[in-house]
Amino acid sequence: MLQTVQRSGRKSAGKKATPHERFLEAFRWMLLARTLEEKLVSLYRGGAITGGVYIGKGQEAVSVACGLFLEKGDIFAPLIRDQAGRSAFGEPLVNVTRTYLGSRKGPMRGRDGNIHRGSPRDGQLAMISHLGAMVSVTVGALIAKRAKGEKNFVGLSCIGEGGMQTGSFHEGMNIAAVEQVPLIVVATNNHYAYSTPNAREFACHDLVDRAKGYGFEGYSIDGTDLNTSLEVIGGAVKRARAGRPPQLVVASVLRLSGHGEHDDASYITDEIKREPFAQDCLKRAEKLIVDLNLGDAETLKSWRAEAAAKVDEAITTAQKEAAPNADEEDWCAISTRELADQAE
Amino acid sequence: MSITYLEAIREAQAKLLRDDERVFIYGQDVGGTFGGAFKATKGLAKEFPGRVLNTPISEDAMVGTAIGAAINGMRPIVEMQFADFSSTALNQILNNAGTHYWRTNVPVPITVRLPSGGTKGSGPFHSQSMESIYAHYPGLIVMTPATVEDAYTMLIEAVAIDDPVVYCEHKYLYYHLKADKLPDKGLPTGKARIAREGRDLTIVSYSAMVQESLAVADELAGEGLEVEVVDLRTVKPLDIDTVLASVARTGRLLATGESFPWGGATAEVIARVTSEGFHLLDAAPQRINAKDTPIPYHPNLWAAHRPNPKTIAAKARELLRE
Numbered sequence: 001m002l003q004t005v006q007r008s009g010r011k012s013a014g015k016k017a018t019p020h021e022r023f024l025e026a027f028r029w030m031l032l033a034r035t036l037e038e039k040l041v042s043l044y045r046g047g048a049i050t051g052g053v054y055i056g057k058g059q060e061a062v063s064v065a066c067g068l069f070l071e072k073g074d075i076f077a078p079l080i081r082d083q084a085g086r087s088a089f090g091e092p093l094v095n096v097t098r099t100y101l102g103s104r105k106g107p108m109r110g111r112d113g114n115i116h117r118g119s120p121r122d123g124q125l126a127m128i129s130h131l132g133a134m135v136s137v138t139v140g141a142l143i144a145k146r147a148k149g150e151k152n153f154v155g156l157s158c159i160g161e162g163g164m165q166t167g168s169f170h171e172g173m174n175i176a177a178v179e180q181v182p183l184i185v186v187a188t189n190n191h192y193a194y195s196t197p198n199a200r201e202f203a204c205h206d207l208v209d210r211a212k213g214y215g216f217e218g219y220s221i222d223g224t225d226l227n228t229s230l231e232v233i234g235g236a237v238k239r240a241r242a243g244r245p246p247q248l249v250v251a252s253v254l255r256l257s258g259h260g261e262h263d264d265a266s267y268i269t270d271e272i273k274r275e276p277f278a279q280d281c282l283k284r285a286e287k288l289i290v291d292l293n294l295g296d297a298e299t300l301k302s303w304r305a306e307a308a309a310k311v312d313e314a315i316t317t318a319q320k321e322a323a324p325n326a327d328e329e330d331w332c333a334i335s336t337r338e339l340a341d342q343a344e
Numbered sequence: 345m346s347i348t349y350l351e352a353i354r355e356a357q358a359k360l361l362r363d364d365e366r367v368f369i370y371g372q373d374v375g376g377t378f379g380g381a382f383k384a385t386k387g388l389a390k391e392f393p394g395r396v397l398n399t400p401i402s403e404d405a406m407v408g409t410a411i412g413a414a415i416n417g418m419r420p421i422v423e424m425q426f427a428d429f430s431s432t433a434l435n436q437i438l439n440n441a442g443t444h445y446w447r448t449n450v451p452v453p454i455t456v457r458l459p460s461g462g463t464k465g466s467g468p469f470h471s472q473s474m475e476s477i478y479a480h481y482p483g484l485i486v487m488t489p490a491t492v493e494d495a496y497t498m499l500i501e502a503v504a505i506d507d508p509v510v511y512c513e514h515k516y517l518y519y520h521l522k523a524d525k526l527p528d529k530g531l532p533t534g535k536a537r538i539a540r541e542g543r544d545l546t547i548v549s550y551s552a553m554v555q556e557s558l559a560v561a562d563e564l565a566g567e568g569l570e571v572e573v574v575d576l577r578t579v580k581p582l583d584i585d586t587v588l589a590s591v592a593r594t595g596r597l598l599a600t601g602e603s604f605p606w607g608g609a610t611a612e613v614i615a616r617v618t619s620e621g622f623h624l625l626d627a628a629p630q631r632i633n634a635k636d637t638p639i640p641y642h643p644n645l646w647a648a649h650r651p652n653p654k655t656i657a658a659k660a661r662e663l664l665r666e
Contacts, residue, residue, distance in 0.1 A: 075416075111446055126447055130440075133408055135408070136409045136411075137411050139412060140411055141415065142412070145416060168435065171400070172404075178399075333445065333482035336485075339533060339581050340581065341581040343582070
């Protein structure tokens, strides 16, 4: 049978590994995401952002690998910690700041905020908060592409180990395998569903074992290692594109933040912070750059400055723009306006 | 030739599949040689290969898949085996399909078919009427056809509409209602129909309750009372203008519906008529729904649980005495 489960974390995690050809490109997206999110956090703390801020600190290596190998015509269904992947997939930075800062020019126009943004016409789905729901939506998008005779497309749907425990996720995985669509599901186990640790989330030995049960090919990786993330997720994208069964990659990391910025994460134990999966993927990647002489201190400094400048520009642009105006809102939830109900 | 309500639904889907390559049907047991639990898709899988697809028992994923396909250019029709089971797809229908256009400016043209309402012996989990739940949430259109002709034209219209449509087809009407032929065109979506004219009392109804209300009108006509029956056709949007115009003629309002009594479509009709047409009313408006218990299995209990000509007529007489 096609279903295989591999644990490929060790395969490429050694120091002597040759860096992936897109390692530096990926690193710069990670750096941009980290820089942006640090800035969003400070804006939130200063009261400039209403609602919440949800960051992907510690998950950027996995996330960037999710977005990096997708092409125009592919479908990407990111979740809440996927800034790096969203940017790598092509989301303009200003879409992020416009959404967080509530500009009427943003993709959600003040109607939805923060990480719920999306641009379905560009292949980037707009997640809902109910976890697991976007897996089957991604499947449907791929079915449509197949029906229309498009070729060489894939879809990638992100999930966490928390979302993996929903019924919706289970149904989505199963229907993906039944439909044999070119889907990659990347599950980031950041070891906490809000404050609930793995032991109260699931009782199986390893989440990747579920791949076999669903009829997926499964891979398990150290998500703090950018090189591994690129190799394995990139490989999964390639396999899905080549017509292999749906792919599941389970990445192990530690969330290096609260669930959102309102959360001090005091429940994350000191013990777990000493685990290998608690390493900061960005620092690890930077160390590899230095160790392998892929870039010198000056280069790194210039990349940081460039990221900061891009972030500042996106924020300044959004800050100058008007907020939505309730009096100008048409308050119509359907596109067929003549069929709007007159309920008040 | 005579065609049933159920055959009209099958014919509408055949026409949709024939005329529009974006259409596909997705649901449990709809494909193969089986053609659905009620045979609403009988023969369609053979006629339209690859476009009438069996799914796993996964209501959430069925609708999620339809949403993804719809925002990428398709016009999926999802068949729920029974309306009752759409409760496990509520999240996708309400939170995903219902919010999508508002949030992203991209509409979601899915049609979810709900075989609705009671038939004797079907019990608590194969008899429900869900229209009030779907109408409560923003972003959805809720159709409740009461005639063979509407079953046909409204389903075709549902698929043409760019927004998500919950199409509530009544199982009791499947075999009981017949028409001589199918129309090319129906009333516009969102427009109620005067099913019978009268000057003494307005009964506002939809789906199978239209037929029950017409039976009551017949019965009361024998007593010299003229009942006007309004068929809402869609509970959302609610054509309150047609209802108000009728109440302006009769001065009395009885709203009937088969769903549970707390809130819902009948309550909405009464609330709007009371606030917008209080001066038109000669008596306090009344409503009649199913009882506030799960739907019973035994035919004796089931017949008393839902509004029926006897209980509707009793309520109507009470109203006419005032």
